[in-house]
Amino acid sequence: MSASNFPALTGQQLQIPNLTPVFTHWRQGVNHCYERLKMLVDERLGSLVRDEVVLKKVKAGNMGLFASCLFPDLEYDKLQVAALFTIWLFLWDDVVDGGGGGDDDVFEGKGGEVSEVRKAERYRDRSLQFVRFCLLGGSEEVRPEALSAACGLFAEVARGIHGEDEGRKRQFLQSIEEYMEACVVEARWRVSGRLPRVEEFYGFRLNTAGVEMLLDLSEMLNEVRLPEEFFESGEVRDMKRFANMIGIIINELFSLKKELKDTIAFNLIPIMMQTHDLDLASATSEVLTSLQSHVRDFDRSASALRSGAGRDTAKQVDKLIAAYQALVTCVLTFSVKSPRYGLLKDRRDDGSFLVTL
Helix, strand or coil: CCHHHHHHHCCCEEEECCCHHHHCCCCCCCCCCHHHHHHHHHHHHHHHCCCHHHHHHHHHCCHHHHHHHHCCCCCHHHHHHHHHHHHHHHHHHHHHCCCCCCCCCCCCCCCCHHHHHHHHHHHHHHHHHHHHHHHHCCCHHHCCCCCCHHHHHHHHHHHHCCCCCHHHHHHHHHHHHHHHHHHHHHHHHHHHCCCCCHHHHHHHHHHHCCHHHHHHHHHHHCCCCCCHHHHCCHHHHHHHHHHHHHHHHHHHHHHHHHHHHCCCCCCHHHHHHHHHCCCHHHHHHHHHHHHHHHHHHHHHHHHHHHHCCCCCCHHHHHHHHHHHHHHHHHHHHHHHHCHHHCCHHHECCCCCEEEEC
């Protein structure tokens, strides 16, 4: 299967079980400031996105819900920082994917496969210059310009974490750099006309998912205060990876129909079908089995981390684990409740989904 015949899945039925019971023991919830935050997000989007059609689309995506699920316990001031980062991330990603997102005139030149990659590279380079300056500072005489008002939001995010340890901010920057570089790799695949194999797909998807950035931000906004050796431990690295894999699987299941409609071919399900010569039902079963295995692996790593914590770090370790869990349950709640993927009408009484692609 190549990217060009990807729409052959159209008309088939995708069955997604009710995944909520898998995560009943994980931290989840919606921040009590959600309604207030939603108004703020819609107001900011209105000032950033000029095209009314695009504005209606991005508002319907409900980024305020995403931030509120990711940070169910934050007070409103910090929740605003999370919301601004969410807007920045969604709009930045939509530009690289060719979806507009209010920044559709930030590039010069006409279309074409080569120019698409070059545009993504230029967007990455210019964006990173601005992000790096916002996080770490530098000479005001060489202050880089934001490519757009949406990109400029990052300055507000950086002010919101200004007092954080520089090591944490440098880790955040590294995750952003890896995310943006992976987006360029994905752009190269997109113009190649080919679907990657599963291992090639994960080679960029583990970074384009944005999980590492969100976990870094979550550590800071949730005020997780642990010695650096905890963040560098094998258990924490494993928890991050498992959370990333779970979040990707959830996203790939719920976004498949949207990606078919948008003719974006890089979804794990058809890639699994191609790599392992599976039909749709078998590929879906494979990724669901992997999801449940990753949940068990995450729980084992979390248990090992708790076992190694002393009295002075136990509460902070629990806070860290809960923050990582909340990211995964956020992806699930957002996928189920947001109109972004167009599946609300496909939900059945038992919480499962039967989706005609």
